[in-house]
Every structure is written in C-alpha cells, then in structure tokens.
Amino acid sequence: xxxxxxxxxxxxxxxxxxxxxxxxxxxxxxxxxxxxxxxxxxxxxxxxxxxxxxxxxxxxxxxxxxxxxxxxxxxxxxxxxxxxxxxxxxxxxxxxxxxxxxxxxxxxxxxxxxxxxxxxxxxxxxxxxxxxxxxxxxxxxxxxxxxxxxxxxxxxxxxxxxxxxxxxxxxxxxxxxxxxxxxxxxxxxxxxxxxxxxxxxxxxxxxxxxxxxxxxxxxxxxxxxxxxxxxxxxxxxxxxxxxxxxxxxxxxxxxxxxxxxxxxxxxxxxxxxxxxxxxxxxxxxxxxxxxxxxxxxxxxxxxxxxxxxxxxxxxxxxxxxxxxxxxxxxxxxxxxxxxxxxxxxxxxxxxxxxxx
Numbered sequence: 001x002x003x004x005x006x007x008x009x010x011x012x013x014x015x016x017x018x019x020x021x022x023x024x025x026x027x028x029x030x031x032x033x034x035x036x037x038x039x040x041x042x043x044x045x046x047x048x049x050x051x052x053x054x055x056x057x058x059x060x061x062x063x064x065x066x067x068x069x070x071x072x073x074x075x076x077x078x079x080x081x082x083x084x085x086x087x088x089x090x091x092x093x094x095x096x097x098x099x100x101x102x103x104x105x106x107x108x109x110x111x112x113x114x115x116x117x118x119x120x121x122x123x124x125x126x127x128x129x130x131x132x133x134x135x136x137x138x139x140x141x142x143x144x145x146x147x148x149x150x151x152x153x154x155x156x157x158x159x160x161x162x163x164x165x166x167x168x169x170x171x172x173x174x175x176x177x178x179x180x181x182x183x184x185x186x187x188x189x190x191x192x193x194x195x196x197x198x199x200x201x202x203x204x205x206x207x208x209x210x211x212x213x214x215x216x217x218x219x220x221x222x223x224x225x226x227x228x229x230x231x232x233x234x235x236x237x238x239x240x241x242x243x244x245x246x247x248x249x250x251x252x253x254x255x256x257x258x259x260x261x262x263x264x265x266x267x268x269x270x271x272x273x274x275x276x277x278x279x280x281x282x283x284x285x286x287x288x289x290x291x292x293x294x295x296x297x298x299x300x301x302x303x304x305x306x307x308x309x310x311x312x313x314x315x316x317x318x319x320x321x322x323x324x325x326x327x328x329x330x331x332x333x334x335x336x337x338x339x340x341x342x343x344x345x346x347x348x349x350x351x352x353x354x355x356x
Contacts, residue, residue, distance in 0.1 A: 030180060034173045042172045046244045048284045049176075049183040050237050055264045055280035056190040056273055057233020062262070063270035064194060065226040066206030067116055068125045070258045071132030075231040077253035078105040078135065079238025081145055084153045094158055098239035102232045109231025113224035132258050140250035150249025153242045169243075179240050186233060191273045193229070202226055206271075256322075260287065263329050269341030278340040283325065292321065 034042050054076060061067050082101030086092050092100075108131075115127045139145045156175060159165035169175050193199050201222045204212035213219050242248060260283065268279020304320060336342045 049179045050241045051280040051284045054237035055276040057230040059265045059276040061230035065202040069128040071128035073253040073257040074132035074135035075105040075234035076238040079235030080242040083239030087154050101239045102235035105235025106228040106232035109227040113227030116223045156243045269339030272341040275341030
C-alpha cells in the first residue's frame with residue numbers, strides 16, 4: 001500500500017510517472033478519435049462527454065456528500081434552455097452564455113439544497129423529484145421556452161459578430177473538441193475540489209453529519225454548496241447538450257432521464273470521479289447504441305423481437321432496454337458496491353501482484 005508522506009502528494013494530479021504516461025496516451029487517443037471513426041460515433045462521443053460532466057457533478061452530491069437527487073434533469077434543462085435563450089435573445093457568445101446558465105442552475109441548486117438541511121433519504125428524493133417535474137411542466141407551459149413544441153438551438157457562436165469577431169462551430173467534430181476541453185477541465189476541477197477543505201467537508205457530512213457539525217463543519221453552508229456545485233455541472237452539461245442534439249423539448253428532460261443519471265453514478269462507483277466517468281461512458285453507450293439496436297443483434301435480436309411482440313409490442317423494445325439498465329444497476333449493487341471503479345481497483349491489484 002502506497003503511503004503519502006507529504007500534503008503535496010495528496011493534491012498532485014498525477015501520482016506517478018506511470019499515471020502521467022498513460023494519461024498522456026489517453027489524451028492523445030481522445031484528440032485523435034474523430035479522425036478514426038465516422039460521424040455517428042463522433043456524435044455519440046459528444047453525448048458521452050456531456051454525460052461525463054453531469055455524472056461528475058452528480059457524484060459530488062450523491063457519492064461524496066451523501067445527498068440524493070432525482071431532479072437533476074431539471075438542472076440539465078435549465079442549462080440547455082438558458083444557454084440557447086441567452087444566445088438567441090442577447091448578443092452573447094457561447095462560453096459566456098453557458099457559464100451564466102450554469103450559475104442560474106447553481107442558484108436553483110442552492111434553493112433545492114435548503115430542504116436538504118432537514119430532509120434525508122426518501123423524503124429528500126421526493127423533494128428533488130418534485131423540482132424536476134416542476135421545471136419540466138413550467139418549460140412546457142411558458143411560450144418563452146417554446147412551450148411543448150420545443151426550441152432549436154442557435155448556431156454555436158464562440159465570438160461576437162457585432163464586434164467583427166465570429167467563430168461558428170458547425171460540425172460535430174468541431175463541437176467534439178470544444179466539449180472535450182470543457183469536460184477535461186471540469187473533471188480535473190471536480191477531482192481537485194475533493195482534495196480541498198470543501199471536499200473534505202462534503203465527505204465528513206456523508207460519513208456522519210452530526211460528527212462533522214461537532215468538528216466545526218457548517219452543515220447549512222456545505223450542504224447547499226454541494227447542491228449548487230452539482231447543479232452548476234448539470235447546467236454546463238445541459239448547455240453543451242443543447243448544441244449536440246440541436247433540438248429539444250420539455251419531454252427530453254423527464255423523470256427517466258434523472259434516474260438514468262443516477263444509474264450512471266451508481267454503476268460507475270459512488271465517491272469516485274473516475275467511477276463517474278466510466279459509468280457515464282458505459283450507460284450512455286448502452287442506452288444510445290447497444291440497447292437501442294438490440295433487434296439487430298445476431299440470434300439474440302430475433303429472440304428479443306419475438307418476446308417483445310408477445311409481451312410488449314415491437315415499439316416496446318425500449319422497455320427491454322430499460323429493464324436491462326435496471327438489472328445492471330441491481331447486479332452492481334449486489335455484487336460490486338463500488339461499481340466499475342471497484343472492478344478497476346481489482347484489476348490493478350491483480351496485475352500488481354501477478355503472477356503471485
């Protein structure tokens with residue numbers, strides 16, 4: 001077991017030259033990825049990176065602070081609609097618009113964090129669930145948000161055309177590199193946040209909030225701050241998501257989406273930034289690619305189609321996908337509570353001690 005002898009060993013990004021080398025290799029792969037695959041997989045990678053940002057923020061709330069949220073689709077929607085409307089109605093570049101939309105989501109996260117001071121467990125889950133459903137219905141009712149018809153995202157303008165500075169990202173590849181840079185910065189930011197005084201306070205609240213308060217942790221500040229930080233991540237992710245899908249409506253941000261976000265965190269591993277990244281990548285791939293095209297799988301696809309016709313109808317094939325996602329989550333909770341991060345730890349330990 002590696003023992004840390006200095007505080008700077010705890011806050012360093014790369015714990016060894018080996019980690020640095022593999023991280024650099026992975027970064028090279030990520031930047032070369034669009035040149036190796038087709039447009040569909042670039043689009044899928046964009047969605048995965050957006051979900052990685054949101055999962056990291058949700059893990060800060062659920063995994064590190066021990067709070068629960070079933071309303072993160074609401075913060076996601078605030079980021080998407082806020083970014084699109086700010087750029088449409090104001091001469092505002094994308095980066096400024098997405099930051100402001102993220103801060104708006106953070107404000108609502110702070111408001112929702114106030115009930116967390118007195119509510120726990122299922123009661124807090126119901127409160128956040130109510131928030132998510134409320135946001136969806138408000139967006140679907142008010143004409144300024146496009147009502148139930150939804151809205152189209154404007155051109156992704158990085159500059160200010162009125163000042164003669166214009167840079168429009170009009171392809172999935174260009175958008176990919178923008179999202180990739182933002183995702184890297186926010187993942188590193190989330191990782192470093194958990195090594196600060198704020199992150200240690202979050203963990204103390206998760207382990208025992210009464211003991212944390214006795215030790216001087218202000219529960220009012222840090223519980224609401226945890227919700228605000230998590231909502232900011234969701235807002236930024238929503239702003240990016242708006243320009244990945246180009247069109248969205250209130251029903252895009254439903255209860256099922258909040259549950260899928262929670263599944264990403266649980267499957268990846270609670271209390272782990274790396275786990276959140278892996279969980280978001282796996283669940284997004286399953287949801288958008290593998291489970292979506294189950295009917296085309298050799299041998300198994302025909303069996304699933306016949307099963308769906310008998311019990312669901314062919315249109316109900318999505319129900320099988322939802323069932324499999326739920327089954328994956330249940331199996332992870334039973335057999336590997338640490339999620340994919342726990343599996344990764346086991347693999348590392350195996351190779352470190354191989355062949356003994």
